[in-house]
Amino acid sequence: QVQLVESGGGLVQAGDSLRLSCAASERTFRNYAMGWFRQAPGKEREFVAAISWRGGTTSYADSVKGRFTISRDNAKNTVYLQMNSLKSEDTAVYYCARGRGGVPGNSRYEYDYWGQGTQVTVSS
Numbered sequence: 001q002v003q004l005v006e007s008g009g010g011l012v013q014a015g016d017s018l019r020l021s022c023a024a025s026e027r028t029f030r031n032y033a034m035g036w037f038r039q040a041p042g043k044e045r046e047f048v049a050a051i052s053w054r055g056g057t058t059s060y061a062d063s064v065k066g067r068f069t070i071s072r073d074n075a076k077n078t079v080y081l082q083m084n085s086l087k088s089e090d091t092a093v094y095y096c097a098r099g100r101g102g103v104p105g106n107s108r109y110e111y112d113y114w115g116q117g118t119q120v121t122v123s124s
Helices: none
Strands: 004-007 010-013 018-024 034-039 046-051 058-060 068-073 078-083 092-099 111-114 118-123
Touching: 004 092, 018 034, 018 092, 018 118, 034 068, 034 078, 046 068, 046 078, 058 068, 078 092
Parallel strands: 010 118
Antiparallel strands: 004 018, 018 078, 034 046, 034 092, 046 058, 068 078, 092 111, 092 118
């Protein structure tokens, strides 16, 4: 079973930055696209960002484009989400997920393994 563990969440003020990490225990991590999703109370889980298996292609939700950056270090089996200029509407539980292939899709149905999530709270 593939295991993904997110970390780096916390409480920050609007305008601050935060970097999330997702560590994978799977040796074949480097062969798959990775994505970040988030879920706020009362809402469905939504796409945030994704990165191709090699890291050369990225995709972002319009709401975070220009503020968030996804990256990966396959040697460390880790994917990151750098979040800048945080807003209160970014408050949610953030999840990392492994894609079913190497393409960075924006649908949760294109991912087959999920981490437990890490809470990000942005206050004003």
